[in-house]
Amino acid sequence: VLTKRIAVLPGDGIGPEVCAEALKVLEAVSERFGHQFELDVQLMGACAIDATGDPLPESTLQACFEADAILLGAIGDPKYDNNPAAKVRPEQGLLRLRKSLGLFANIRPVTAYDVLIEHSPLKADRIQGADMLIYRELTGGIYFGEKGRTADGAYDHCTYSREEIVRIAHLAFQSATTRRNKLTLVDKANVLETSRLWREVVQQIAPEYPSVAVDYLFVDNAAMQMILNPKQFDVILTENMFGDIISDEASVIAGSLGLLPSASVGETAALFEPIHGSFPQGKGLGIANPIATILSVAMMLEHFGLQEEANLVKDGVDYALRRNVLTPELNKEHPYTTEQVGCFIADYV
Amino acid sequence: VLTKRIAVLPGDGIGPEVCAEALKVLEAVSERFGHQFELDVQLMGACAIDATGDPLPESTLQACFEADAILLGAIGDPKYDNNPAAKVRPEQGLLRLRKSLGLFANIRPVTAYDVLIEHSPLKADRIQGADMLIYRELTGGIYFGEKGRTADGAYDHCTYSREEIVRIAHLAFQSATTRRNKLTLVDKANVLETSRLWREVVQQIAPEYPSVAVDYLFVDNAAMQMILNPKQFDVILTENMFGDIISDEASVIAGSLGLLPSASVGETAALFEPIHGSFPQGKGLGIANPIATILSVAMMLEHFGLQEEANLVKDGVDYALRRNVLTPELNKEHPYTTEQVGCFIADYV
Numbered sequence: 135v136l137t138k139r140i141a142v143l144p145g146d147g148i149g150p151e152v153c154a155e156a157l158k159v160l161e162a163v164s165e166r167f168g169h170q171f172e173l174d175v176q177l178m179g180a181c182a183i184d185a186t187g188d189p190l191p192e193s194t195l196q197a198c199f200e201a202d203a204i205l206l207g208a209i210g211d212p213k214y215d216n217n218p219a220a221k222v223r224p225e226q227g228l229l230r231l232r233k234s235l236g237l238f239a240n241i242r243p244v245t246a247y248d249v250l251i252e253h254s255p256l257k258a259d260r261i262q263g264a265d266m267l268i269y270r271e272l273t274g275g276i277y278f279g280e281k282g283r284t285a286d287g288a289y290d291h292c293t294y295s296r297e298e299i300v301r302i303a304h305l306a307f308q309s310a311t312t313r314r315n316k317l318t319l320v321d322k323a324n325v326l327e328t329s330r331l332w333r334e335v336v337q338q339i340a341p342e343y344p345s346v347a348v349d350y351l352f353v354d355n356a357a358m359q360m361i362l363n364p365k366q367f368d369v370i371l372t373e374n375m376f377g378d379i380i381s382d383e384a385s386v387i388a389g390s391l392g393l394l395p396s397a398s399v400g401e402t403a404a405l406f407e408p409i410h411g412s413f414p415q416g417k418g419l420g421i422a423n424p425i426a427t428i429l430s431v432a433m434m435l436e437h438f439g440l441q442e443e444a445n446l447v448k449d450g451v452d453y454a455l456r457r458n459v460l461t462p463e464l465n466k467e468h469p470y471t472t473e474q475v476g477c478f479i480a481d482y483v
Numbered sequence: 484v485l486t487k488r489i490a491v492l493p494g495d496g497i498g499p500e501v502c503a504e505a506l507k508v509l510e511a512v513s514e515r516f517g518h519q520f521e522l523d524v525q526l527m528g529a530c531a532i533d534a535t536g537d538p539l540p541e542s543t544l545q546a547c548f549e550a551d552a553i554l555l556g557a558i559g560d561p562k563y564d565n566n567p568a569a570k571v572r573p574e575q576g577l578l579r580l581r582k583s584l585g586l587f588a589n590i591r592p593v594t595a596y597d598v599l600i601e602h603s604p605l606k607a608d609r610i611q612g613a614d615m616l617i618y619r620e621l622t623g624g625i626y627f628g629e630k631g632r633t634a635d636g637a638y639d640h641c642t643y644s645r646e647e648i649v650r651i652a653h654l655a656f657q658s659a660t661t662r663r664n665k666l667t668l669v670d671k672a673n674v675l676e677t678s679r680l681w682r683e684v685v686q687q688i689a690p691e692y693p694s695v696a697v698d699y700l701f702v703d704n705a706a707m708q709m710i711l712n713p714k715q716f717d718v719i720l721t722e723n724m725f726g727d728i729i730s731d732e733a734s735v736i737a738g739s740l741g742l743l744p745s746a747s748v749g750e751t752a753a754l755f756e757p758i759h760g761s762f763p764q765g766k767g768l769g770i771a772n773p774i775a776t777i778l779s780v781a782m783m784l785e786h787f788g789l790q791e792e793a794n795l796v797k798d799g800v801d802y803a804l805r806r807n808v809l810t811p812e813l814n815k816e817h818p819y820t821t822e823q824v825g826c827f828i829a830d831y832v
């Protein structure tokens with residue numbers, strides 16, 4: 135029996151709704167197995183700007199530092215997106231949180247669910263059996279480099295240190311050894327110096343993992359291969375921006391963004407969140423799919439070493455998928471609400 | 484009757500093979516309509532490094548400056564890709580050529596061909612009728628910023644001036660007015676300062692084109708939307724690196740990379756090339772699809788104002804598609820060789 139402290143950041147848009155369902159499932163796990171999960175709910179994102187002027191208030195950051203894990207819903211609001219003059223943005227909160235906690239590795243599993251295969255825009259035979267794990271570097275690169283304006287233009291600097299690449303590369307190689315022993319580095323080494331450094335580091339580390347076959351793909355080609363032949367991928371390793379693009383693209387394989395969880399880990403901290411955004415148009419309508427957040431809770435349980443508990447949550451999700459207890463994007467005929475899907479899975483647990 | 488001087492850069496891998504077929508078609512146009520095309524064949528890419536040590540020899544650049552248009556096959560060789568220490572790379576030749584000639588706008592049409600619809604990895608109903616034109620900025624951004632190494636890392640700088648954005652934005656807007664009057668800017672304005680500048684400039688220019696509806700998509704979302712719902716796109720405008728990724732991804736809609744041409748234009752110069760690479764593994768096997776290069780010739784003819792001639796070439800391609808006179812990636816049963824496809828289309832013309 136464990137006691138864990140969890141900082142919960144529901145965020146904006148549909149974030150609070152999907153978080154509420156994931157917490158129901160967590161509560162069910164706690165009742166069934168006797169674990170204690172102490173929740174500390176905090177503001178982040180547009181809601182935090184509206185309340186305090188800061189997308190990541192000090193109290194939120196503090197709560198995250200003190201927690202054993204963080205559960206995040208989603209952040210972002212269109213009122214900040216099309217306003218290039220906005221000085222404060224919800225996304226700054228997320229980026230600052232990642233950096234402050236040192237969450238350098240974002241891990242996204244992508245699998246084709248058999249029961250959902252006809253929902254994918256891709257033909258069934260291309261995706262059946264696809265199963266990959268994307269390691270995206272999360273605290274370096276062009277997201278965090280110097281940026282600004284000049285008299286007549288703007289700039290963003292992309293930088294990577296060797297050490298930033300080494301630490302995530304080891305995680306990705308280790309993970310490959312527990313899977314199908316294949317690692318694909320996605321870069322643009324024919325043009326970018328940082329990409330050449332990534333390739334160099336990966337080539338240097340590779341001999342430490344002799345069982346792992348290493349492959350190199352330029353990001354433009356990878357964006358194509360992801361659709362042409364997604365089954366070729368096992369573990370993908372890539373830098374921050376390429377990972378952002380490639381992993382969102384890969385989500386089409388699962389048939390819905392609403393199914394995909396992610397973990398962001400560092401030396402000490404760990405954050406779990408669905409990969410989808412805050413979908414402001416869907417807010418309050420009960421149509422948001424809570425499964426990605428529920429599976430993020432499963433990843434959190436695994437992180438705590440609670441494999442049995444995690445498996446039970448995943449089984450509950452599978453059961454909902456098989457019984458078609460799904461929100462409208464996956465079940466047009468007889469849609470269930472966000473809450474109904476959450477309750478169904480919590481009941482199963 | 485026109486006289487035009489064309490610099491031909493066959494390049495590496497399958498480049499020379501597909502160029503040869505495209506030139507056959509050009510020759511057929513010249514015979515039929517009486518135009519004079521003076522060809523000046525030059526080295527560029529890995530073949531130029533091997534011959535002269537320079538991927539873009541002075542004589543090649545000179546020939547390009549003197550030409551009315553440039554036809555490029557493809558460049559690149561794996562022996563340079565996995566060698567981070569290589570000092571000279573084929574790609575440098577291409578980048579230098581684009582920069583020297585001021586080819587700031589890369590234009591890529593992507594359409595779903597009805598007869599090939601079952602070759603796409605995407606389901607037919609998602610792509611039927613998809614028809615977009617991608618404007619990729621080609622001489623700015625992170626490709627051309629300062630890059631280098633530090634004691635323990637590497638950097639690439641991304642910069643854009645207002646003027647670099649303005650000039651291609653006008654081209655994209657103008658083109659939208661001749662099509663379905665929709666323009667989508669792809670950026671990452673929630674994170675990058677250069678993207679915010681792109682959004683700012685596009686917002687400022689938009690009122691000059693009141694018929695055009697403007698849409699903004701973050702690049703991660705765009706990579707997803709391209710697969711989920713490609714029919715939503717008419718004209719896409721984006722910066723260099725995002726354009727590289729998104730346009731290669733979009734190629735899956737056509738069912739084969741081997742079908743997609745591109746034009747790169749500047750104030751004075753214009754270069755035409757297939758979007759595929761040099762496919763070194765396919766070299767000399769007669770399996771390379773020459774259609775992308777033949778359609779690049781059609782774009783060149785349009786650029787010369789020869790619309791009837793261009794249409795005839797496109798009709799020839801359509802005829803080959805309908806009659807299944809296609810290379811193995813599109814016709815497994817009764818494949819035709821590169822040469823046979825080229826002759827078939829040239830004969831039609």
Ligand SMILES: CC(C)[C@H](C(=O)O)[C@@H](O)C(=O)O
Pocket residue numbers: 210225228378673674703
């Ligand atoms: C909101 C945004 C800053 C973020 C990112 O690009 O990292 C999001 O797209 C993600 O992938 O988590």
Ligand SMILES: CC(C)[C@H](C(=O)O)[C@@H](O)C(=O)O
Pocket residue numbers: 324325354559574577727
């Ligand atoms: C070869 C490479 C430098 C080039 C690019 O990325 O621009 C290619 O991928 C392209 O899209 O023309």
